[in-house]
Structure formats: structure tokens, C-alpha cells
Amino acid sequence: MCRNIVPLNNLAPAATDAECHDAALQFVRKISGSTSPSRANQAVFDRAVEEIARATRALVDDLTTSAPRKDRDAEATKRRARSAERYEAIRVFQEQKRAARSAP
Numbered sequence: 496m497c498r499n500i501v502p503l504n505n506l507a508p509a510a511t512d513a514e515c516h517d518a519a520l521q522f523v524r525k526i527s528g529s530t531s532p533s534r535a536n537q538a539v540f541d542r543a544v545e546e547i548a549r550a551t552r553a554l555v556d557d558l559t560t561s562a563p564r565k566d567r568d569a570e571a572t573k574r575r576a577r578s579a580e581r582y583e584a585i586r587v588f589q590e591q592k593r594a595a596r597s598a599p
Contacts, residue, residue, distance in 0.1 A: 501574065503555050507564035510555050512548070519547035 500521050503510035523543045524530050532540040 501570075503551070504558050505560050505562060505564055506567055506570070508567070512552060515551040515555065516544070516548040519544045519551055522547055 500518050503514055503518060523540060527536075527540065527543075529536075529540075
């Protein structure tokens, strides 16, 4: 899954329309391979974002679960920790790679 798209289901407070739109925008960018469409494709791009945002909103609203709602702040903290861990691992790998290249 694209790291910029976060789960929107079962959050307290519930996902907003803006969050559904942002997720749809990220999805369309990923699928189209473009962060900024050409003028010729702008209308198609915008229509896709709106359609996916509506579908996302309907999905999030209609899903049911018996699990307790997730706290937004706690979930955001977990995401930040995973990201920090991932980037630290990348940094360590790159240092090791540089050291191996410079070793005689």
C-alpha cells in the first residue's frame, strides 16, 4: 500500500470528507504515475479523484466492525514510529554501503 494513504476505517473521530479526498488524490496519483496532470488530462484526473473520493466515503461509512474505534493520535504516533524506524534502517544501510565501497 502507498505509505501516504492511511487506513480511514474505524477511527475516532470518524474520517472526514477531506481525508477521503486526500486518499483518493494519492491513489489517482499513484495509478496515473503523475502528481500533476497535463492540462489535457486535468479534467479526467479531477473526475477520477472525485469518483474515488465518493466511493471511499461510501465504503468507510458502510463498513461495520465489532472492534473498538482506534484513537487517531495513537495511530499517528505508531505511523511516525514505523517511519522513523524505516528511515533509520535505510540510513544505516547506506552508511554500510558507503563504507564497503571505500574499503580497500
